[in-house]
Amino acid sequence: MKLKLKIWRQEGPSSPGKFVDYDMDHVSPDMSFLEMLDVLNVGLVKKGETPVEFDHDCREGICGSCALMINGNAHGPETGTATCQLHMRRFKDGDSVIIEPWRAKAFPVIKDLATDRTAFDRIMAAGGFISTNTGNAPEANSILIGHDTAESAMDSAACIGCGACVAACKNSSAMLFVSAKVSHLAQLPQGHPERAKRVRGMVTQMDNEGFGNCSNTGACEAACPKEIKLENITRLNREMVRAVFKD
Amino acid sequence: MASLKLFLKSSVGRKFLVAVTGLGLSGFVLTHMAGNLLMFVRPEAYNTYGHKLTSTPLIYLAEAGLLAMFLIHMGLALKLALENRTARAMGPSQNPSTCEKSARFGSQYMALTGVLVLVFVILHLISFKYGTYYAVTYNGVEMRDLHRLVIEKFKLPLYTGWYLVSMLVLFVHLAHGFSASFQSLGLFSVRNCLIKKLGWAFAFLVAGGFFIQPIYGYFYGGN
Ligand code: SF4
Ligand code: FES
Numbered sequence: 079m080k081l082k083l084k085i086w087r088q089e090g091p092s093s094p095g096k097f098v099d100y101d102m103d104h105v106s107p108d109m110s111f112l113e114m115l116d117v118l119n120v121g122l123v124k125k126g127e128t129p130v131e132f133d134h135d136c137r138e139g140i141c142g143s144c145a146l147m148i149n150g151n152a153h154g155p156e157t158g159t160a161t162c163q164l165h166m167r168r169f170k171d172g173d174s175v176i177i178e179p180w181r182a183k184a185f186p187v188i189k190d191l192a193t194d195r196t197a198f199d200r201i202m203a204a205g206g207f208i209s210t211n212t213g214n215a216p217e218a219n220s221i222l223i224g225h226d227t228a229e230s231a232m233d234s235a236a237c238i239g240c241g242a243c244v245a246a247c248k249n250s251s252a253m254l255f256v257s258a259k260v261s262h263l264a265q266l267p268q269g270h271p272e273r274a275k276r277v278r279g280m281v282t283q284m285d286n287e288g289f290g291n292c293s294n295t296g297a298c299e300a301a302c303p304k305e306i307k308l309e310n311i312t313r314l315n316r317e318m319v320r321a322v323f324k325d
Numbered sequence: 326m327a328s329l330k331l332f333l334k335s336s337v338g339r340k341f342l343v344a345v346t347g348l349g350l351s352g353f354v355l356t357h358m359a360g361n362l363l364m365f366v367r368p369e370a371y372n373t374y375g376h377k378l379t380s381t382p383l384i385y386l387a388e389a390g391l392l393a394m395f396l397i398h399m400g401l402a403l404k405l406a407l408e409n410r411t412a413r414a415m416g417p418s419q420n421p422s423t424c425e426k427s428a429r430f431g432s433q434y435m436a437l438t439g440v441l442v443l444v445f446v447i448l449h450l451i452s453f454k455y456g457t458y459y460a461v462t463y464n465g466v467e468m469r470d471l472h473r474l475v476i477e478k479f480k481l482p483l484y485t486g487w488y489l490v491s492m493l494v495l496f497v498h499l500a501h502g503f504s505a506s507f508q509s510l511g512l513f514s515v516r517n518c519l520i521k522k523l524g525w526a527f528a529f530l531v532a533g534g535f536f537i538q539p540i541y542g543y544f545y546g547g548n
Contacts, residue, residue: 149421150417150419150422155422155426157423157425157426176419178417181415181416182412182414183411183412183413183414245417246421246426248409248413248416249409249413250409250412250414251409278328278331281335284336285336288411290409290412291336291339291405291408291412292340292509293405293409293505294429294432294501294505294508294509294515295428295429295432295433296428296516297428297429297432300425300426300428301421301426307514307516308514308515308516309514311508312511312512312513314511315341315510317511318332318335318337318338318341318511319332319341319510319511321332322329325327
């Protein structure tokens with residue numbers, strides 16, 4: 079299969095950057111999208127050119143590093159799929175494919191397709207955890223959690239922090255990510271002692287990082303590889319209101 | 326107090342205020358639309374309703390409240406929208422090529438439709454509230470003959486056309502805005518089945534109701 083790639087190349091954070099065309103022959107439909115880029119890079123190295131920089135790690139949809147905007151779709155055309163799990167059979171012979179980095183002020187481009195997403199780490203550091211004393215693991219049955227609650231908290235916890243929600247959102251809002259993290263702990267008894275402090279800290283950090291304001295467009299939910307639901311955003315808003323009455 | 330201040334300064338708190346005022350304004354457009362329908366009962370009913378509404382001193386309070394809601398809604402929403410543009414810096418070079426990955430109907434154009442509604446509201450106030458005063462007397466009470474002015478205006482094709490286009494714009498704004506408010510308030514997600522249906526129904530009802538009057542005025546006015 080032949081493809082026409084149009085890839086964003088940018089030297090560094092402050093260089094202008096531009097699209098460069100690459101023609102790919104012999105793309106196997108069984109390749110993953112990242113393998114296709116590997117093949118491209120091997121070719122570039124052979125020609126003495128600089129390979130295309132892109133983030134990846136686990137290549138099985140669990141780490142959240144792979145982050146590509148493919149033809150305007152965060153993580154490509156498939157729903158509920160990270161870029162690394164996308165296969166070339168989703169494309170047709172002769173297709174042109176535009177590949178860009180996540181575009182958001184809070185995610186500056188490091189090089190080519192790789193972006194700096196440490197803003198998410200700073201949001202997590204502002205409250206996305208529980209403080210417990212270390213020591214022996216407590217007896218599991220001493221805190222009972224209903225099945226539905228556990229499932230729902232687990233669904234929120236499935237967020238891999240990839241940032242596709244920000245990339246897909248016209249406001250570059252990080253609400254889906256933050257709401258998934260807040261929801262995960264707000265639903266479990268272990269998260270309750272720091273509930274108000276957590277949501278306040280994380281939302282304040284989110285705003286300070288320069289992410290936009292959510293306008294409930296739903297683009298994030300549609301792009302999310304882990305199918306994090308908009309209900310989480312509703313819950314985050316509720317948690318913020320609740321925190322007004324708690325100190 | 327400190328936590329309230331933090332809330333109102335945060336993105337979530339400001340969106341909360343946009344939602345509260347948005348729902349307040351939704352209530353206003355709904356009653357306005359219902360009031361318009363009185364025209365089809367009798368011109369007298371329509372004019373008397375207008376007269377009663379404007380002759381109670383409470384009207385000043387209501388108008389002040391309405392104006393405050395408008396200003397808060399617009400001011401905050403525009404401020405948020407400008408911040409969002411800064412946060413975006415540069416969008417992807419194209420919109421999602423797959424339909425499943427696109428955003429909710431109307432949600433991408435809230436600032437634009439909102440500004441258009443504002444322009445409409447200003448011109449609308451000039452044409453009607455501050456428009457020509459015709460007097461009519463029912464049972465010895467003199468009041469404004471708004472019915473005559475409405476019919477007169479809607480006989481003009483250009484005016485009717487502009488009015489209908491504006492109502493379509495309002496429809497798009499409400500189609501997203503009404504249901505989205507519930508999410509901003511932390512009550513229901515916009516994906517909630519009931520809220521979704523309610524949102525569409527509300528937008529259809531209001532815009533549809535506002536459609537009847539100009540169409541009637543244009544085709545049957547004066548006969
Ligand atoms: S909510 Fe979804 S899209 Fe956003 S960071 Fe988490 S996994 Fe990625
Ligand atoms: S590389 Fe880890 S999720 Fe894609």
